Amino acid sequence: MESFTNRKKVVSDKPMTFIEKLYLPAIFSGMMITMKHILKRKKTIKYPEEIRVFAPVYRGQHVLKRDEEGRENCTACGLCAVACPAEAITMVADERKRGEENLYREEKYASTYEINMLRCIFCGLCEEACPKEAIFLTDRIVPTEFERADFIYGKDKLVESIDDRIDITLRQNTGKRGAI
Amino acid sequence: MDTALLIEKFSLVIIVFLISLGIAAYSTYFERKLAAWIQDRIGPDRAGPFGLLQPIADGVKMFMKEDFIPKNSDKWLFIIGPGISMFTALITSTIIPWGPPIEIFGRQISLQIADFNIGVLFIFGVVSIGVYGIMIGGWASNNKYSLFGAIRASSQMISYELAMGISLITIILLTGSLSLTDIVKSQHGMNWNIFYQPVCFLIFFICSLAETNRAPFDLAECESELVGGYHTEYSSMKLGLFLFAEYVSMFISSALMAILFFGGYNFPGMDYFDGNTLAILGVLAFFTKTFLFIFVFMWIRWTIPRFRFDQLMHLGWKTLIPAAIINMLITAIVIAFNKGWF
Numbered sequence: 369m370e371s372f373t374n375r376k377k378v379v380s381d382k383p384m385t386f387i388e389k390l391y392l393p394a395i396f397s398g399m400m401i402t403m404k405h406i407l408k409r410k411k412t413i414k415y416p417e418e419i420r421v422f423a424p425v426y427r428g429q430h431v432l433k434r435d436e437e438g439r440e441n442c443t444a445c446g447l448c449a450v451a452c453p454a455e456a457i458t459m460v461a462d463e464r465k466r467g468e469e470n471l472y473r474e475e476k477y478a479s480t481y482e483i484n485m486l487r488c489i490f491c492g493l494c495e496e497a498c499p500k501e502a503i504f505l506t507d508r509i510v511p512t513e514f515e516r517a518d519f520i521y522g523k524d525k526l527v528e529s530i531d532d533r534i535d536i537t538l539r540q541n542t543g544k545r546g547a548i
Numbered sequence: 549m550d551t552a553l554l555i556e557k558f559s560l561v562i563i564v565f566l567i568s569l570g571i572a573a574y575s576t577y578f579e580r581k582l583a584a585w586i587q588d589r590i591g592p593d594r595a596g597p598f599g600l601l602q603p604i605a606d607g608v609k610m611f612m613k614e615d616f617i618p619k620n621s622d623k624w625l626f627i628i629g630p631g632i633s634m635f636t637a638l639i640t641s642t643i644i645p646w647g648p649p650i651e652i653f654g655r656q657i658s659l660q661i662a663d664f665n666i667g668v669l670f671i672f673g674v675v676s677i678g679v680y681g682i683m684i685g686g687w688a689s690n691n692k693y694s695l696f697g698a699i700r701a702s703s704q705m706i707s708y709e710l711a712m713g714i715s716l717i718t719i720i721l722l723t724g725s726l727s728l729t730d731i732v733k734s735q736h737g738m739n740w741n742i743f744y745q746p747v748c749f750l751i752f753f754i755c756s757l758a759e760t761n762r763a764p765f766d767l768a769e770c771e772s773e774l775v776g777g778y779h780t781e782y783s784s785m786k787l788g789l790f791l792f793a794e795y796v797s798m799f800i801s802s803a804l805m806a807i808l809f810f811g812g813y814n815f816p817g818m819d820y821f822d823g824n825t826l827a828i829l830g831v832l833a834f835f836t837k838t839f840l841f842i843f844v845f846m847w848i849r850w851t852i853p854r855f856r857f858d859q860l861m862h863l864g865w866k867t868l869i870p871a872a873i874i875n876m877l878i879t880a881i882v883i884a885f886n887k888g889w890f
Contacts, residue, residue, distance in 0.1 A: 402851045410589065
């Protein structure tokens with residue numbers, strides 16, 4: 369049969385020569401291979417002391433961003449929920465009342481915004497769909513829980529606090545958003 | 549016998565005992581390190597600097613474990629098994645000449661606990677008792693895996709002792725003495741036996757791998773087939789003794805190979821030194837060679853897969869023994885020819 373790859377090997381069972389029967393050259397070359405591995409630099413990262421840096425494209429737990437004045441960017445347009453292939457995002461929209469201008473950037477906001485972290489596949493399509501630069505994936509790891517219900521993250525966990533902003537500059541510099 | 553001799557021999561016994569155990573303990577550490585390096589890992593590095601306290605941690609762990617004796621086992625034999633293993637592993641160190649005689653307080657002290665004139669035969673006797681530890685341990689456990697391990701160990705021991713003995717006869721022919729002191733002395737400077745008997749060394753080396761139950765000849769404790777082999781039923785320090793005995797006997801057989809083939813404490817340029825300097829350098833040279841062999845033992849273990857049982861028997865009976873006999877005959881003929889017996 370015609371071979372499509374160059375990985376085909378013709379098997380032969382010709383009798384071994386005397387040198388091959390001694391096995392010693394084979395053993396010796398095997399030992400040379402292991403010696404090479406002894407002298408190799410080890411790639412182990414000793415975790416608690418040394419923490420591995422995530423790649424800039426790493427997609428971890430989501431964050432709902434606020435703008436510079438501390439107002440929520442999200443306008444509950446629902447594009448992220450539509451884009452989500454795992455249907456992990458749900459939200460309820462609400463109208464901004466008078467006196468809430470310092471809380472929400474535009475007239476409409478999400479009164480509840482929930483992501484089911486068990487459904488989420490961390491594809492990042494919500495981030496791409498968002499026209500308001502409100503949702504981003506970060507380099508944080510979703511922690512384990514004992515109850516399924518605890519994996520449904522509400523606004524309390526998703527929205528960043530005003531004092532403790534989440535850095536998403538790495539995500540913005542991956543080149544994906546630069547084109548817009 | 550005067551008191552001074554008694555004291556010097558006694559302290560030598562204690563020192564050799566401690567050194568053997570210490571080296572065995574640290575070879576467990578080094579074995580784990582080397583295994584890790586070969587597999588591109590780092591190995592134990594948590595206990596102390598570079599993990600150097602790991603053997604102590606292991607020892608403490610072994611002691612803390614429950615010492616369990618199975619209900620249907622032969623209790624007396626079960627207890628004595630690991631003891632025999634350890635005893636035979638340690639007893640061989642009595643006749644090893646660790647270095648040239650040293651001079652303390654105006655007394656010549658030989659760095660050998662007992663200079664038997666039949667040292668080589670003594671080694672053989674002790675090594676063949678060594679298998680009893682494994683055999684008795686495996687039998688007493690009353691477990692089929694243990695028994696299989698014990699049977700394998702004993703048949704392997706018998707097969708490889710023959711080739712080992714014949715290759716040793718070659719060395720005895722070359723030296724004309726059964727005493728290890730004489731064998732070492734005859735290899736003064738760089739006049740090592742390895743240059744005369746490379747084939748003999750190879751056979752001896754393979755046989756010592758088999759005798760110490762090291763990979764690729766560790767069929768007696770073959771994890772993939774026999775769970776743990778002869779020590780399946782053992783726990784706590786009894787298991788510890790079995791495992792430890794392996795390392796002690798590895799150290800001793802490395803020392804033996806250094807003596808028989810690599811000149812023991814002899815090193816090139818040793819004529820420029822004398823007295824205690826020579827003794828210390830000699831001991832250093834001896835230990836360097838021994839450690840080198842221990843390293844090679846481990847290196848081989850983590851390189852080569854285990855033999856199948858029939859391959860083991862095939863190698864032992866059909867390859868090593870004929871090769872050893874032919875080598876011995878050729879050596880004998882050459883020696884006889886040189887002495888003008890023809």
